Amino acid sequence: MRTKRARFELETDDGRVLRYARHDNGGGLVSPDAHVHEDASVAAGAYVEAGAHVGPRSRVGAGSWVDRDVRVGADVTVGTSVHLGPGTSVGAGARVGSRAKVGDGVVVEAGAYVPPDEVVPDRTVVRRGRGAAQPLRSVAA
Numbered sequence: 001m002r003t004k005r006a007r008f009e010l011e012t013d014d015g016r017v018l019r020y021a022r023h024d025n026g027g028g029l030v031s032p033d034a035h036v037h038e039d040a041s042v043a044a045g046a047y048v049e050a051g052a053h054v055g056p057r058s059r060v061g062a063g064s065w066v067d068r069d070v071r072v073g074a075d076v077t078v079g080t081s082v083h084l085g086p087g088t089s090v091g092a093g094a095r096v097g098s099r100a101k102v103g104d105g106v107v108v109e110a111g112a113y114v115p116p117d118e119v120v121p122d123r124t125v126v127r128r129g130r131g132a133a134q135p136l137r138s139v140a141a
Contacts, residue, residue, distance in 0.1 A: 020047070028060060040072075043080075061098065079116065094126075 008020045008029060020029035028042030033050035036042055040054045043062040048054060051069040058072050061080035066072065071089040079098030084090065088102055091110030096102065100114045103122035108114060111128040120126060 023048075026060075028062075034066075055092070073110065085122065 010018045010020070019032055021032060022028070023030045023036055023042040024038065026041040026046070027044040028046035028048065030036050030042060030048040031050040031052070034048045034052040036048055036054040037056040037058070039056040040058045040060070042048055042054070042060045045062045046060045046064045048060065048066040049068045052066045054060060054066065054072045055074040055076065057074055058076040058078070060066060060078045061082065063081040064078050065083045066078070067084055067088070068086040070084045070086070072078065072084070073090060073092035073094070075093045076090050077095045078084065079096055079100065081099045082096050082102070084096070084102045085104040085106060087105040088108070090096065090108040091112065093111045094108045094113070096108065096114040097116030097118065099116055100118045100120070102108070102114060102120045103124070105123040106120050106126065108126040109128050112126045114120060114126055
């Protein structure tokens with residue numbers, strides 16, 4: 001049986017009201033218009049915005065922000081204080097290091113690795129390298 005989740009409202013500087021509920025696994029804040037798999041964890045202090053999807057067994061670290069319409073596949077690790085920009089897609093098994101800033105519309109391929117503190121420009125692709133996963137970026141078509 002599920003317990004009733006605490007709900008929160010925040011007002012933005014422009015007067016919009018954003019609504020969130022605490023995720024059962026980790027206590028992070030999730031928009032009611034987002035989908036976070038029940039087997040995923042969203043740490044306290046993390047946000048998942050409207051339209052975002054977080055897959056099974058994925059972890060979103062404390063202080064991270066999964067922006068609008070982001071897709072996070074299964075078994076993904078998102079470190080602490082990460083920003084995944086709107087429309088970004090993170091493939092299954094990928095890892096995003098702490099404090100990384102991933103731009104809008106980025107594709108992080110399955111199994112790829114974004115190092116800590118990395119800044120990934122908008123609309124690029126992070127590919128899985130040979131051997132150890134290495135970030136290789138090229139402009140997306």
